[in-house]
Amino acid sequence: MxxxxxxxxxxxxxxxxxxxxxxxxxxxxxxxxxxxxxxxxxxxxxxxxxxxxxxxxxxxxxxxxxxxxxxxxxxxxxxxxxxxxxxxxxxxxxxxxxxxxxxxxxxxxxxxxxxxxxxxxxxxxxPSCALIAWNGIVELGKVLPGQRVLIHGAAGGVGNLAVQFAKAKGAYVIGTASSYNFDFLKELGADEVLDYKDQQFETLLGNIDLVFNASPVRDNATRLKSADLLKEGGIFVCTQLDSPFSDELKEALAGKNATATHVGGGGLAYVSSLSETTKLIEEEKVKxxxxxxxxxxxxxxxxxxxxxxxxxxxxxxxxxxxxxxx
Missing domain, CATH: 3.90.180.10 (Medium-chain alcohol dehydrogenases, catalytic domain)
Structure with missing residues (x-):
């Protein structure tokens, strides 16, 4: 072969x-x-x-x-x-x-x-992006209807599925991306999209329940700004397994009783994640x-x-x- x-x-x-x-x-x-x-x-x-x-x-x-x-x-x-x-x-x-x-x-x-x-x-x-997005939004992020979810890197392979999963679960979804991808993300269900280059999301947002960082860029400043937006008891989930959380980020989150975790840290539930993805695709809620x-x-x-x-x-x-x- x-x-x-x-x-x-x-x-x-x-x-x-x-x-x-x-x-x-x-x-x-x-x-x-x-x-x-x-x-x-x-x-x-x-x-x-x-x-x-x-x-x-x-x-x-x-x-x-x-x-x-x-x-x-x-x-x-x-x-x-x-x-x-x-x-x-x-x-x-x-x-x-x-x-x-x-x-x-x-x-x-x-x-x-x-x-x-x-x-x-x-x-x-x-498959792999669905596993990561499902783990981050549903299993670790514990997203609930009506919650405000901020997704960094929303137009990427993981990010676009995270947008769709969060929306399918009834969340209010905000994504960061380039302006080129604004209409695309709105079509996928994003309620708001911010330009990561030209718009300072930390000055425009607040009261966030879940931040899901699916960006390929390792940037502690973005993590800290995201932490500042979280509500008391909020959740920060990151796909960047090779980039540990800084002590500064941990302290910022601890002050809000918020938690931070990396996707896949506790393993990925292959069968349930893919089966749920299949169900949402067949219901035409995800593509x-x-x-x-x-x-x-x-x-x-x-x-x-x-x-x-x-x-x-x-x-x-x-x-x-x-x-x-x-």
């Missing part, structure tokens, strides 16, 4: 399309024929050699890719919730061989049935946002675009044509 592998860390050129053996599922795994995957910031961070959190897990040669949508080809002897032919989406084992491949094996517990009303391309854009679709052979170009950090939604890699599905 064809798959992307890296044999050294570095720029986009280190990714090679090679022939590798098709994997065989273990007893608790499924073999998935992959139709689509997507590009996440973690992919190029891993390709470059990782950060302090990821580096201990990275051993060359290495596959890339966190998301997958496709069809179940085989099931392990212990797998009861899937059958051959099921359309599924999820996040394969990490560390592993990644999803930039024609086939992959993964624990069945990391996949869910695809929403019936979307394509493989749309489904391939969703996948696709920036651009590249064939797997153009993965280097896809990474270069992702590294600009100005992608609206997700960049998808097409592995197979949908008409190949039987």
């Amino acid at each position: 064809k798959a992307i592998r890296i044999y050294e860390f570095g720029g986009p050129a280190v990714m090679q399309l090679v022939d590798v053996p098709r994997p065989v599922p273990a007893a608790d795994e499924i073999l998935v024929s992959v139709y689509a995957t997507s590009v996440n910031p973690a992919d190029y961070i891993i390709r470059q050699g990782g950060n302090d959190l990821l580096r201990p897990y990275l051993k060359l040669p290495l596959g890339l890719g966190l998301d997958a949508a496709g069809i179940v080809e085989e099931v392990g002897s212990e797998v009861k919730n899937f059958k051959v032919g099921d359309k599924v989406y999820g996040v394969p084992n990490f560390p592993g061989d990644g999803s930039y491949a024609e086939y992959l094996t993964a624990k069945a517990s990391q996949f869910a049935l695809m929403p019936r009303n979307i394509s493989f391309i749309e489904a391939g854009a969703l 996948a946002v696709i920036s651009k679709v590249y064939p797997l052979e153009q993965v280097a170009d896809a990474h270069r675009e992702s590294e600009t950090k100005h992608v609206r939604g997700k960049i998808v890699l097409k592995i197979k044509e949908a008409h190949e599905a039987v």
